[in-house]
Amino acid sequence: MRARWIWIACAAAALLSSCEKEAAKPVAVEPPDANGNTAASAATKENNDAVAKSLPLGDKQDFADAKRGLIGSEGDVIITAADGRRVWDSTVYSFIRGDAPASVNPSLWRQAKLNGVSGFFKVADGVYQVRGYDVSNMTIIEGKSGLIVVDPLTTRETAAAAFDLAQRHLGHKPVSAVIFTHSHLDHFGGIDAVLPPDEAERKKVRIVAPRGFVEEATSENVFAGVAMGRRASYMYGLPLPRGERGHVDTGLGKQPPRGSIGIAEPTDFVDHTPQEMEIDGVPFVFQYVPDSEAPAELAFYLPRVKAYGGAEIVTHNMHNLYTLRGAKVRDALKWSGYIDDAIRRFGDAEVVFASHHWPVWGNERVRGFLEKQRDTYRYLHDQTLRLANEGATPQEIAEQVELPEALRTNFANRGYYGTVRHNSKAVYQQYFGWYDGNPAHLDPLPPAAAGAKYVEAIGGRDEVMRKARTAIENADYRWAAMMLDHLVFAAPDDTEARELLASAYDQLGYQAESGPWRDAYLTGALELRQGPQKSGIDIAAAAGLLRHLPPDLFFASMATRLNGPKAEGVKTKINFFFTDLNETYVIDVSNSVLHHQRGEPDPKADATVKLTREFLVKLATGQAGLRDMLFSSDLEVEGSRTSLLSFFSMLDRPDGQFPIVTP
Numbered sequence: 001m002r003a004r005w006i007w008i009a010c011a012a013a014a015l016l017s018s019c020e021k022e023a024a025k026p027v028a029v030e031p032p033d034a035n036g037n038t039a040a041s042a043a044t045k046e047n048n049d050a051v052a053k054s055l056p057l058g059d060k061q062d063f064a065d066a067k068r069g070l071i072g073s074e075g076d077v078i079i080t081a082a083d084g085r086r087v088w089d090s091t092v093y094s095f096i097r098g099d100a101p102a103s104v105n106p107s108l109w110r111q112a113k114l115n116g117v118s119g120f121f122k123v124a125d126g127v128y129q130v131r132g133y134d135v136s137n138m139t140i141i142e143g144k145s146g147l148i149v150v151d152p153l154t155t156r157e158t159a160a161a162a163f164d165l166a167q168r169h170l171g172h173k174p175v176s177a178v179i180f181t182h183s184h185l186d187h188f189g190g191i192d193a194v195l196p197p198d199e200a201e202r203k204k205v206r207i208v209a210p211r212g213f214v215e216e217a218t219s220e221n222v223f224a225g226v227a228m229g230r231r232a233s234y235m236y237g238l239p240l241p242r243g244e245r246g247h248v249d250t251g252l253g254k255q256p257p258r259g260s261i262g263i264a265e266p267t268d269f270v271d272h273t274p275q276e277m278e279i280d281g282v283p284f285v286f287q288y289v290p291d292s293e294a295p296a297e298l299a300f301y302l303p304r305v306k307a308y309g310g311a312e313i314v315t316h317n318m319h320n321l322y323t324l325r326g327a328k329v330r331d332a333l334k335w336s337g338y339i340d341d342a343i344r345r346f347g348d349a350e351v352v353f354a355s356h357h358w359p360v361w362g363n364e365r366v367r368g369f370l371e372k373q374r375d376t377y378r379y380l381h382d383q384t385l386r387l388a389n390e391g392a393t394p395q396e397i398a399e400q401v402e403l404p405e406a407l408r409t410n411f412a413n414r415g416y417y418g419t420v421r422h423n424s425k426a427v428y429q430q431y432f433g434w435y436d437g438n439p440a441h442l443d444p445l446p447p448a449a450a451g452a453k454y455v456e457a458i459g460g461r462d463e464v465m466r467k468a469r470t471a472i473e474n475a476d477y478r479w480a481a482m483m484l485d486h487l488v489f490a491a492p493d494d495t496e497a498r499e500l501l502a503s504a505y506d507q508l509g510y511q512a513e514s515g516p517w518r519d520a521y522l523t524g525a526l527e528l529r530q531g532p533q534k535s536g537i538d539i540a541a542a543a544g545l546l547r548h549l550p551p552d553l554f555f556a557s558m559a560t561r562l563n564g565p566k567a568e569g570v571k572t573k574i575n576f577f578f579t580d581l582n583e584t585y586v587i588d589v590s591n592s593v594l595h596h597q598r599g600e601p602d603p604k605a606d607a608t609v610k611l612t613r614e615f616l617v618k619l620a621t622g623q624a625g626l627r628d629m630l631f632s633s634d635l636e637v638e639g640s641r642t643s644l645l646s647f648f649s650m651l652d653r654p655d656g657q658f659p660i661v662t663p
Contacts, residue, residue, distance in 0.1 A: 159190025
């Protein structure tokens with residue numbers, strides 16, 4: 001990607017020579033903060049002031065909706081783990097009040113205020129939500145014998161606190177059913193907090209999910225979990241301080257909590273539309289919406305109260321067709337089509353609520369909200385393809401596409417999470433992939449090699465620095481970042497270049513309306529100044545998730561960690577017999593590929609391992625190591641222990657701390 005910028009940069013360099021002669025806009029003279037972040041420049045303040053003037057920031061309808069139906073609120077929400085660590089702390093956002101400072105896009109500031117409204121709310125008769133206890137909402141529907149919990153949040157700790165708040169107002173009723181609307185962690189990770197602790201009682205609770213839920217949850221959180229977790233630290237600004245020059249909001253909610261996560265096997269799957277189902281005496285009409293906001297997703301309608309639960313296909317922002325943490329690209333055409341189907345199928349709806357944000361009430365307003373959400377994704381789809389068919393590349397399309405005024409000025413369509421720029425590239429990617437057709441981009445040099453040649457071509461390190469400073473003085477931050485990125489990859493120890501690039505990222509972050517864009521820029525700036533930060537992602541916290549995965553998916557994820565070069569020429573077979581499941585899986589490594597097969601043990605295997613699934617989880621999460629493998633009573637080995645150790649030595653254990661803004 002960086003190498004493909006070279007020809008753009010060279011063209012821009014020719015234009016820059018004339019720009020350098022213009023009067024430079026002075027950068028702000030306020031000192032850096034404690035983390036080194038520079039102040040907002042005059043140009044950034046001017047940009048953000050222009051945003052404020054272009055939008056009806058005085059419109060209070062969303063604020064009225066966000067507070068409507070409030071039954072009870074605890075004010076500050078502080079949730080701790082068993083060890084005393086804070087999993088969730090709303091007080092760190094107490095700075096979000098009054099008008100937006102120069103270092104925050106005023107539209108994002110407004111969204112941050114709305115996402116700060118927390119408590120227990122009534123949505124419709126028998127339908128409630130807990131908001132502000134997690135990045136997502138917990139919805140609770142009163143059933144005949146108990147409570148139906150929709151989306152039990154991200155972690156056990158936040159889900160427990162949210163459910164406790166609900167029970168204080170609804171009474172301590174049992175959970176009669178759970179609905180997972182989709183396969184993203186913030187909608188199922190807290191399941192252990194709402195299910196009974198007794199295993200026999202847990203099995204009596206009905207769990208409804210979209211078809212493919214377990215497979216897709218595994219794909220994101222296990223197969224790609226390490227890299228996605230590292231990238232998520234940028235997308236959500238996990239290492240950033242909370243403040244006017246740091247993380248403000250994700251756009252979708254405050255931030256992901258950091259606690260213990262789990263998963264549960266569904267008992268019922270939704271796989272078509274309409275799919276009628278009665279759950280604890282409550283009639284549901286399910287809508288199957290795969291390949292929209294998640295590969296596995298459902299929405300539902302409650303006909304008794306005319307309420308549409310839109311999961312995450314309708315929220316108060318433009319959502320991601322491509323998420324910066326990295327995930328499968330979403331289908332804009334299908335997404336738009338599902339919303340259109342909801343409008344036609346559930347046209348009498350009097351309220352729409354979702355897995356994030358606040359509801360919308362009144363049939364006319366509900367219809368208008370859904371229509372504009374529908375048309376946003378359809379517009380992005382159609383206009384991207386129109387321009388692609390005229391020969392435009394993803395970069396060029398991103399520069400040209402702009403929502404029409406009717407959509408652009410509607411707050412629920414603003415790019416607080418997804419953006420027009422990266423979503424249009426996602427549409428292109430879905431149809432055409434990563435290659436834009438230009439042979440120069442078919443096999444570009446990797447970033448460090450390209451950076452060295454780029455710096456040499458432009459006249460050396462000092463010339464790059466001179467031009468970058470001029471670009472920053474002229475508020476041309478994107479161009480400055482492009483040049484300095486090449487210099488940093490060519491000379492990663494150049495602290496002056498790193499600091500200058502960080503200052504460009506500061507201004508780009510301050511101007512961003514998208515929470516993830518802001519966080520990505522400012523996290524990049526932080527790591528340029530201080531080096532890679534701990535991601536805050538604890539693989540041991542995922543033990544609850546791994547513990548409930550079918551062994552088949554567990555071994556499939558293990559195959560993604562096999563180091564191909566280390567395994568070259570190796571042929572080995574290992575039988576894994578799970579004593580608690582009474583199941584055997586045969587692992588076969590050959591041609592540097594790991595295959596697994598459930599069935600009878602192979603009598604010719606190099607070793608047979610007898611263990612529990614729990615012990616395998618401990619091995620995978622680092623809670624058990626080499627010594628445990630050799631001497632633990634939880635593991636019995638028949639055959640060659642050397643072969644077993646050799647097998648495990650070929651599996652990489654990535655720590656998720658790899659650099660991003662440096663080579």
